[in-house]
Every structure is written in structure tokens, then in C-alpha cells.
Amino acid sequence: MTPEADDAGSAATDAGGPAEAPARLGRFEALDKRPVNLDGFAERDDAAGLVAFASANDPEPSVALDDQGRIIELDGTPAADFDLIDAFIAARGIDAAVTEEANALDDVTFARLIVDPGTPRADVVRLAAGATPEKLARVVALLRPVELQMAVSKMRVRRTPSNQAHVTNRLDDPLLLAADAATAVAYGFREVETTVPVNADAPSNALAVLIGSQVGAAGALTQCSVEEALELDLGLRGLTTYAETVSLYGTEKAFVDGDDTPWSKAFLCSAYASRGLKMRVTSGGGAEALMGAAEGRSMFSLESRCVALARAMGAQGVQNGGIDGASVVGCVPDGMRELLAENLLVMLRDLESCSGNDALVSESDMRRTAHTVPLFLAGSDFLFSGFGSIPRYDNMFGPSNFNAEDLDDYLVMQRDWGVDGALRPVIEERVREVRERAASACLAVYRELGLAPGGTASPTVGFSDAHVDEVVVAEGSKDITPPDPQAVLAASDAITERELGILDVVRALWETGYEEEAGRVLAMGRARVAGDYLQTAAIFDEQMNCLSKITDPNDYQGPGTGYEVPAARREEIAAIRQQRSRADLLARHAAGAQGVGAGGGAKHGATDGITHGAISADDRTSQAAFRLVERGPSQTGDDPREVCIGVSPALATKLWFTMSGLPVSGALAQIVAGLEGEGCTARIVRVPSTVDLGVIGLTAAELAGSGVGVGLQAKGTALIHRRGLAPLACLELLSIAPLLTAEMYRELGANAGRHAKGLRPAPVRNPYTEQAIEARYHAEVVSLVAIERGESVPGAPPVDLEVQR
Amino acid sequence: MTPAPGPDARALSGRPIDEITLAAAVRGDLSPADLRVHPDVLRHQAEVAEAHGNPQLGENLRRAAELTALPDDEVLAIYEALRPGRSTLAGLEAIASRLEAVSAPLCAALVREAAEVYDRRGLLTA
Numbered sequence: 066m067t068p069e070a071d072d073a074g075s076a077a078t079d080a081g082g083p084a085e086a087p088a089r090l091g092r093f094e095a096l097d098k099r100p101v102n103l104d105g106f107a108e109r110d111d112a113a114g115l116v117a118f119a120s121a122n123d124p125e126p127s128v129a130l131d132d133q134g135r136i137i138e139l140d141g142t143p144a145a146d147f148d149l150i151d152a153f154i155a156a157r158g159i160d161a162a163v164t165e166e167a168n169a170l171d172d173v174t175f176a177r178l179i180v181d182p183g184t185p186r187a188d189v190v191r192l193a194a195g196a197t198p199e200k201l202a203r204v205v206a207l208l209r210p211v212e213l214q215m216a217v218s219k220m221r222v223r224r225t226p227s228n229q230a231h232v233t234n235r236l237d238d239p240l241l242l243a244a245d246a247a248t249a250v251a252y253g254f255r256e257v258e259t260t261v262p263v264n265a266d267a268p269s270n271a272l273a274v275l276i277g278s279q280v281g282a283a284g285a286l287t288q289c290s291v292e293e294a295l296e297l298d299l300g301l302r303g304l305t306t307y308a309e310t311v312s313l314y315g316t317e318k319a320f321v322d323g324d325d326t327p328w329s330k331a332f333l334c335s336a337y338a339s340r341g342l343k344m345r346v347t348s349g350g351g352a353e354a355l356m357g358a359a360e361g362r363s364m365f366s367l368e369s370r371c372v373a374l375a376r377a378m379g380a381q382g383v384q385n386g387g388i389d390g391a392s393v394v395g396c397v398p399d400g401m402r403e404l405l406a407e408n409l410l411v412m413l414r415d416l417e418s419c420s421g422n423d424a425l426v427s428e429s430d431m432r433r434t435a436h437t438v439p440l441f442l443a444g445s446d447f448l449f450s451g452f453g454s455i456p457r458y459d460n461m462f463g464p465s466n467f468n469a470e471d472l473d474d475y476l477v478m479q480r481d482w483g484v485d486g487a488l489r490p491v492i493e494e495r496v497r498e499v500r501e502r503a504a505s506a507c508l509a510v511y512r513e514l515g516l517a518p519g520g521t522a523s524p525t526v527g528f529s530d531a532h533v534d535e536v537v538v539a540e541g542s543k544d545i546t547p548p549d550p551q552a553v554l555a556a557s558d559a560i561t562e563r564e565l566g567i568l569d570v571v572r573a574l575w576e577t578g579y580e581e582e583a584g585r586v587l588a589m590g591r592a593r594v595a596g597d598y599l600q601t602a603a604i605f606d607e608q609m610n611c612l613s614k615i616t617d618p619n620d621y622q623g624p625g626t627g628y629e630v631p632a633a634r635r636e637e638i639a640a641i642r643q644q645r646s647r648a649d650l651l652a653r654h655a656a657g658a659q660g661v662g663a664g665g666g667a668k669h670g671a672t673d674g675i676t677h678g679a680i681s682a683d684d685r686t687s688q689a690a691f692r693l694v695e696r697g698p699s700q701t702g703d704d705p706r707e708v709c710i711g712v713s714p715a716l717a718t719k720l721w722f723t724m725s726g727l728p729v730s731g732a733l734a735q736i737v738a739g740l741e742g743e744g745c746t747a748r749i750v751r752v753p754s755t756v757d758l759g760v761i762g763l764t765a766a767e768l769a770g771s772g773v774g775v776g777l778q779a780k781g782t783a784l785i786h787r788r789g790l791a792p793l794a795c796l797e798l799l800s801i802a803p804l805l806t807a808e809m810y811r812e813l814g815a816n817a818g819r820h821a822k823g824l825r826p827a828p829v830r831n832p833y834t835e836q837a838i839e840a841r842y843h844a845e846v847v848s849l850v851a852i853e854r855g856e857s858v859p860g861a862p863p864v865d866l867e868v869q870r
Numbered sequence: 871m872t873p874a875p876g877p878d879a880r881a882l883s884g885r886p887i888d889e890i891t892l893a894a895a896v897r898g899d900l901s902p903a904d905l906r907v908h909p910d911v912l913r914h915q916a917e918v919a920e921a922h923g924n925p926q927l928g929e930n931l932r933r934a935a936e937l938t939a940l941p942d943d944e945v946l947a948i949y950e951a952l953r954p955g956r957s958t959l960a961g962l963e964a965i966a967s968r969l970e971a972v973s974a975p976l977c978a979a980l981v982r983e984a985a986e987v988y989d990r991r992g993l994l995t996a
Contacts (some may be wrong), residue, residue, distance in 0.1 A: 328987070
């Protein structure tokens with residue numbers, strides 16, 4: 066304790082005990098517990114480079130040429146002072162024929178050309194090729210979020226959007242890697258990136274992912290992100306088809322700290338291309354600040370240098386806008402806008418954008434989604450440079466912004482907005498099929514190549530047929546018996562020592578009966594001989610057509626142009642496994658009426674495992690025998706203890722369960738029991754003329770000797786009514802049908818009896834819920850009401866009913 | 871000099887692409903060089919890139935075409951030599967000369983340019 070604090074304490078004691086801190090406000094205590102408050106936020110700090118746009122230390126854009134057209138000044142720096150990055154960009158990154166025109170253009174005019182759909186993309190690309198890094202940074206910084214989205218729609222290179230998956234696991238389990246790669250391809254990912262927790266496992270991982278990626282469909286590209294020399298080696302042997310972890314930085318210090326220079330990286334680019342491998346570089350704001358080497362410049366200013374450098378090196382594409390430094394960018398004001406703007410920089414330089422969303426940017430689901438949505442709506446060459454297609458815990462890159470847990474959310478988002486997020490809904494059986502085939506093929510190849518110790522006779526843990534079965538059903542690596550780590554290492558060593566390559570894989574697949582996969586793996590080898598996928602933004606579709614800047618150029622020029630989601634694809638996006646039709650609903654109810662309904666009963670079927678209300682076998686049995694039989698036209702009763710229960714047209718004709726999953730027979734029985742407990746008698750009447758519960762209840766009340774009636778819809782909504790009241794002015798209403806219990810129906814019946822006896826009971830309380838109850842049930846309500854209306858007969862008189870069991 | 875793309879392309883081995891079949895692979899008729907890209911194909915792709923407004927990608931693919939003649943180990947050794955603080959001026963000049971000798975003038979120029987800038991920025995060893 067400091068002396069001052071001690072004095073202060075004494076003073077407080079003198080004043081009659083320590084001053085109590087004022088009570089926290091409940092609102093703030095509650096807010097403190099929200100996930101967003103686990104995120105870190107930093108004040109802007111230009112000196113440390115903790116600034117998204119426009120640091121006080123960013124240079125003024127400038128360019129000067131000598132009489133031979135060589136750049137002798139770049140963004141305020143004369144040639145004699147060029148650092149590595151300036152020098153490389155000045156030598157080959159800027160179109161000297163355009164640079165003076167581009168840099169002289171007013172920033173706002175330039176920015177408008179980027180956004181304006183009427184200005185062709187090619188015109189913008191021409192100008193951007195001449196703009197210095199700082200010029201382009203200044204111009205793009207002017208764009209507001211929606212303008213960035215417009216610009217991304219127009220400027221991305223490829224017309225058809227695509228997506229990349231991370232496929233890794235904590236154990237480097239090859240069978241699981243193969244199954245997960247096949248699963249990713251089934252969902253529609255066209256690039257699959259793996260890495261290792263244990264570096265030496267890389268060859269095995271690359272092999273397993275290669276096999277899995279060619280199950281179910283052709284043409285997915287694969288990568289194994291490891292140390293440069295090893296990664297290149299795997300590529301040389303055809304075990305991978307692309308690379309993207311060639312990192313660039315925006316300052317010389319960060320670059321050299323990363324143990325490279327623009328020249329070494331440019332050479333590496335050529336090395337990959339010389340072996341027919343697709344390659345992109347990686348950059349992204351925040352990396353320099355994180356390394357303490359930002360030179361006081363804004364993240365966007367430095368990123369613009371990286372992207373100009375990528376173009377200068379001759380890389381076809383860039384992964385940025387939400388990679389490892391994403392949360393550094395996210396912690397400063399305008400950070401999320403900066404990340405999206407990074408992707409646009411790449412597109413403006415006419416390069417493939419592999420658009421981040423790679424690192425989990427927030428503990429808050431709301432905030433991480435807000436990061437992804439603008440790009441998702443605008444579309445990109447690759448919407449994620451690694452959607453975590455495996456569970457978060459298995460992602461050895463660290464969790465992505467979206468992961469396997471979010472796949473259904475993502476598919477629903479595609480459907481909600483009618484945009485092509487490059488993924489497709491897949492049913493459980495399809496995923497089971499590809500996982501089974503991929504894991505089996507992987508095991509077969511490992512055995513055939515002598516990489517599975519013990520062979521088939523006495524397989525080592527992780528290389529048995531039983532392990533295939535585990536892998537197929539596993540959510541992730543926590544659900545399987547860990548393979549022998551020595552066996553995975555040994556397999557990797559053998560792949561390296563015996564120089565196993567793509568041809569060995571092709572032959573092993575063929576020999577073990579996986580002819581189709583053998584053909585697809587070989588096709589990836591042929592692709593590198595043809596070289597078409599070295600062009601900008603190239604992917605293969607599932608028919609091995611190469612889609613790239615050359616074959617599938619983005620031609621967006623405003624509404625009605627550019628990528629239009631094809632009709633078949635639109636249907637695919639719409640057909641999420643959770644959507645239901647009225648026919649599905651009727652079938653479930655009919656099954657429930659027969660006491661059959663597999664597992665889930667009358668609520669959603671059991672095939673998809675999604676159920677909203679639990680229905681027991683007893684319920685189904687009781688319902689099977691339950692029928693309401695018509696006993697003739699209803700007359701007004703004269704027993705003052707008689708209460709009529711009016712039921713809706715479809716109750717126990719087409720619809721047999723309430724929305725809370727109770728059999729309608731059970732709800733009716735509870736109401737009757739409640740009435741009888743009060744010494745009243747019940748008469749059940751059908752009101753076939755209307756679907757309006759107020760009118761049904763009022764009609765029942767008018768027929769009842771007591772003048773009190775209960776109305777019950779098949780979906781479970783119920784009320785108490787009295788003769789003479791207006792239809793909507795009922796005595797009590799239980800409106801939250803999905804949450805009503807048997808006890809509530811009994812209590813409602815009891816209260817109806819009390820009203821009949823002239824008492825004034827306390828109304829039954831509607832259950833309260835924080836659930837998005839309308840989101841859960843309204844889709845079903847529309848069908849239920851339509852079925853009721855279909856059963857109704859306008860003008861038909863009420864009919865007395867009798868229960869038969 | 872520059873082949874058309876697609877069916878007329880040849881592998882580094884000289885084998886036409888339409889002979890790279892599954893039947894040939896399972897017979898054991900294919901070697902790794904049959905699945906390597908030919909420098910002519912890379913030069914063709916460079917022309918395509920240049921015709922579509924990306925001379926830098928074109929230059930990269932032309933450097934790549936040059937590197938097809940070098941074994942993997944040598945390619946990796948040159949990359950290593952270009953990393954910061956790995957080489958002397960003379961060492962880089964020797965690499966450039968060697969590259970020129972194997973008809974890799976673009977790669978040689980890249981190495982010479984690196985040497986000059988590294989010298990100015992203090993990234994060479996003594």
C-alpha cells in the first residue's frame with residue numbers, strides 16, 4: 066500500500082469506517098458477463114501502429130519517374146532511401162505508363178470509379194495498376210462499408226464464388242483427415258488446407274487429405290501448410306496441389322524478422338510455379354504491429370504495400386483480411402472495415418482474393434458474424450481462407466471465424482439472403498457415405514503402400530477396420546481411439562524415404578478397388594501438366610473445368626449482370642435439410658394417429674434427428690385408439706352445469722398432436738377432467754364453419770347449458786368463452802401453444818367449470834419464454850392453419866361428438 | 871515455340887498430355903517427369919497472363935519455366951541463399967552466373983537485383 070493510500074485509509078477510518086464502494090448497477094454487471102467483453106479493445110496508438118487507417122506517420126502518396134520511365138520516388142521516399150519493399154515494388158510493381166495519371170487523380174473521383182457499376186472493372190484495374198501503395202490506401206479508405214461491398218462485388222476476379230476449408234485434427238489421424246476432407250468436399254469446399262500439430266507428420270497428413278479430397282467429387286485442390294522447404298517438397302511429389310503460406314510483411318524489419326526478403330519470396334513463387342503448383346501469398350493487417358515493427362504506420366497503409374508487393378512478385382493471389390493478425394485489427398476503431406478493405410485491395414490489383422475469415426475474431430457470436438457477413442453478401446473468390454470444416458478443437462490453425470459447429474447457420478444464411486456462399490446442404494446419409502469411403506480408401510492405400518503397421522492381420526491402433534467405423538461417426542478426434550503416434554510418424558518417414566508420390570497413390574487406389582478416386586487423383590497430376598490452374602483465381606469445378614480470371618471473369622456492372630445464382634444452385638441452396646412442407650406435416654400427424662411414427666412421433670421425423678416436442682410411446686398408443694365420432698347436430702343445452710368444448714375442424718381429423726407434442730386426445734381429456742373436478746359436465750362439439758378460435762369458443766358457449774364454453778384448436782391454443790361476449794373478448798386465453806402442458810389444460814378446464822358456477826377464478830397464466838418462439842414455430846403454424854382451413858366448411862352447423870377409445 | 875494449351879500440351883518428359891491416362895499409370899508406364907509441367911507450357915501460360923493484363927504473373931511464370939531445368943535441391947539452395955544474411959555479394963554473383971549458364975536469365979537478373987539491394991540495405995554476410 067502506498068503512503069497516500071494508507072493516509073486515505075486512515076482518513077476513512079477516522080470518518081467512521083471505510084467508505085463502501087457504491088453498489089454496481091445490475092445493468093452493467095449483466096453487460097460485463099456478455100461474451101463481447103472477453104474481447105480486448107485498444108485505444109488508437111499511432112506510434113505503435115495500433116491504427117486501422119491514416120496514421121499520423123503514413124506518408125503522402127507520391128511518384129516520380131526518370132527520363133527512362135523508372136520510378137525514382139515512391140510515396141515520399143527517394144530511390145536512394147528505398148527499403149527492400151519500396152525497391153521491389155518500384156522495380157516491377159507499378160505500371161509506369163499509368164502511374165502519374167493514377168496518382169494525380171483526385172481521391173474521391175478515384176473512389177467513385179471503383180464503386181460505380183457503370184465504370185467497367187477493366188478501367189479500374191488499369192488505373193489501380195499505376196497507383197502507388199499509399200495512393201490506393203487513401204482512395205480505398207474513403208469507402209464506407211456498403212461501398213466496399215459494391216466494390217467487392219464488382220472488382221473480385223472470378224465470377225463464381227468459392228470457399229476453402231481447414232481440415233486438421235489434434236492427433237494427425239490419417240483416417241479422420243481423409244474422412245473430414247471428403248466431408249468438406251461434400252459440403253462444396255474447393256480447396257482443402259491441412260496442417261500439423263507435429264511437423265514430422267506432414268507427409269502423412271498431405272497423403273490422407275489428398276485421398277479424402279477426391280472422394281465424392283473431382284477437382285478439390287489440397288495444401289499442407291508447413292515449413293517452406295517441406296511444403297515445397299510435398300508439392301513437388303504431387304501430394305499437394307497448391308500453397309498459400311508464403312508470408313509478406315509491409316515493413317522491411319518485419320520482413321527480415323520473418324527471415325525472408327521480397328526477392329527470396331519471389332523466387333519461391335517461381336519455384337512453386339516451376340513444379341506446376343498453384344500458389345498465393347499471405348499477408349494481413351496487424352502482423353507488423355504484433356511484431357513491434359510497424360514503423361508507426363497504419364495497418365492499411367502497410368497492407369497496401371504487401372498487396373502491391375504480391376502483384377510485383379507475380380503471385381496470382383493473396384490471402385488477407387482476417388488471418389493471424391485479425392484480432393489486432395479488430396481491437397482498434399474501424400478494424401472490421403479495414404479487414405474488408407484489405408480484400409478489396411487485392412481485387413483492385415487484379416489478384417485472387419482468399420478473403421480471410423480465417424481466425425476467430427471474437428468471443429461474441431454476434432460480433433464474429435458481423436465480421437463475416439458483409440463479405441459473404443458481396444461474394445469473393447474464396448469467402449474463407451479456411452472455414453474450419455472440423456470442430457473448433459480440432460483446428461490446428463486455431464479456430465476459424467466459422468467452424469463445423471456453424472455449418473448449418475452458414476447454410477441458412479445462404480438461404481436467407483439467396484446468395485451463393487459456395488457451400489451446399491448435405492444430408493446425414495451422404496456424409497456417412499463419403500466418410501466411410503474416404504476412411505476405407507485411406508486405410509487401403511496405407512496398407513497397400515506398407516504404411517499401416519500390422520497390415521490387416523494385426524493392425525496397430527488407428528489402422529484397423531474398427532477404426533474406420535469410429536472415424537465415420539466421430540464428430541472429431543475426441544470421439545476416436547487415438548492412433549499410435551509412432552505409426553503416423555513412421556508412415557511419414559516412409560513416404561519421405563521411399564519418395565512416395567502421386568503415382569504411387571494412384572496405383573494403390575487402383576489396386577485396392579478405388580478406381581474412381583485413382584482417376585481423380587491422376588487428374589490432379591494432369592492438371593499441373595496443363596498449367597491452366599496457374600492463372601489468377603483458378604479452381605476446378607466438380608467436372609474438372611478450370612474456372613479462373615481467364616475462363617470465368619467477373620463481369621459485374623450493376624443489377625442484372627455478373628454472377629447470377631443458377632436456378633439449380635438456387636434450389637440446392639434452398640433445400641436445407643430442416644425445411645418442411647405441409648405434406649410432411651400431414652404425414653407425421655397421420656403416422657401419429659396410427660401410433661406408428663418412428664421415434665420422434667408426430668413432431669419432426671426421426672431421420673434428421675430434429676425434434677421439437679417429445680412424444681412418448683404411451684402417447685402414441687393412446688392416440689391410436691382415440692377417435693371423435695359425430696353424433697348429430699348440436700342443440701343448446703339446458704343443464705346449468707354443462708360446459709361445451711368446441712374443437713376446430715382439423716382436430717382429430719387431420720391433426721393429432723398439439724404444438725407442445727401432446728396428443729389432442731390428452732389435451733381434451735385434461736380439460737374434461739378439470740371440468741368434472743368442479744362438478745360440471747362436458748359436451749364436445751365440432752365447429753366446422755371456422756378456423757377462428759374466438760368464434761369456436763363463443764359457439765361452444767352459446768350451445769352450453771351454463772353459457773360457458775371452451776375452445777380448442779388442434780395446434781393446442783385454447784380459451785374460455787361466455788355467451789353474449791364479443792368473439793375476441795374471451796374470459797381466458799392460453800396462446801403460447803408450444804409451451805402448454807397437460808396441467809395447464811386441466812386448470813383451464815377447472816376454471817371454465819368455476820365460471821359456469823358463477824365464480825371468478827384467477828386466470829391460468831400463460832407460460833413466458835425468452836425463446837425465439839415465433840422463429841421456432843411460425844413456419845409450422847402456417848401449415849397448421851392452412852390444414853384447419855382446408856377442413857373447414859363455411860356455413861356448416863356445429864355437431865356433437867363422442868369420444869371413442 | 872509456344873504450344874497451344876489443352877490437348878497439345880506435353881509433360882516435362884515430352885509425353886503428350888493425352889497419354890497421361892489411368893491405364894498408363896497402373897501399368898507403371900508413367901514416371902514423375904510425366905506429371906511435371908513443361909517450360910513451354912509455362913511460357914504459354916505467361917503469354918496468357920500478359921495478354922490479360924498481368925505482366926508480373928507473366929514474368930513469374932517465365933522465371934518458373936527457367937527453373938524447370940534445375941533439380942529440386944538446387945532450387946531450394948538458391949531460395950536459401952536469397953534469404954537475409956545468408957550470402958556474400960560474390961556468392962550471389964556466382965549463383966547468377968550459374969543461372970545464366972543454364973539459360974535462366976530472368977532468374978539471374980532477379981538474383982543480381984537482390985544482391986545490389988541487399989548490399990545497400992546491409993543484408994549480406996561479410
